[in-house]
């Protein structure tokens with residue numbers, strides 16, 4: 598099988614993960630900027646992280662035959678400090694022309710606070726000014742529905758944003774339709790314990806169809822599985838999905854969305 602991993606935090610994974618993903622048929626991995634598990638103390642921490650995402654990690658991935666792309670932002674988990682967020686947003690444009698940079702992400706909300714929303718809108722403005730794709734993180738558990746609504750309304754109120762150039766990630770049964778109805782793409786995050794399990798993700802696909810939907814592992818430094826996408830593909834096969842339908846969700850769909858950025862190129866077959 599061939600697949601694209603559209604959301605993985607590879608800086609916190611070991612080389613064995615790269616080797617296993619390549620063996621499983623991964624053609625490209627995309628890494629949104631996120632929280633390190635602790636708050637960075639200054640804008641310099643973000644500068645170094647953006648260098649890691651744009652220069653060092655693609656080199657590490659290439660040793661395992663994998664194309665590596667990234668997204669840049671200050672993650673909502675660190676967006677409570679608006680002054681720091683302003684400083685970080687100011688340094689992002691100097692990285693946007695990097696050959697592996699796909700857009701602004703993963704931005705969004707975590708606790709749905711006023712400051713987080715303000716920083717979200719600052720990022721949307723940055724993306725609009727620089728004509729960038731947007732990848733959005735939605736909050737977990739009981740905050741998800743409210744946070745998703747706040748995000749969708751903020752996106753709609755910025756008339757420069759084209760809905761089909763935005764993917765809203767970590768959707769679940771109660772948010773996927775809202776997202777698709779607004780014309781955005783939707784991402785399902787496959788986690789071994791929390792968020793969407795493979796079975797739930799396939800239920801969602803069977804209920805809502807596979808148009809503008811993709812799946813990702815969002816593997817990071819916590820409990821997560823970098824092979825969640827190919828494992829879910831095997832589960833789809835077991836449940837009777839045809840090979841062409843599986844290929845669409847794990848390869849064609851992410852290629853179509855990400856291909857809106859001309860820098861997203863896959864290795865020739």
Ligand SMILES: [Zn+2]
Nearest residue numbers: 629631703815
């Ligand atoms: Zn993430």
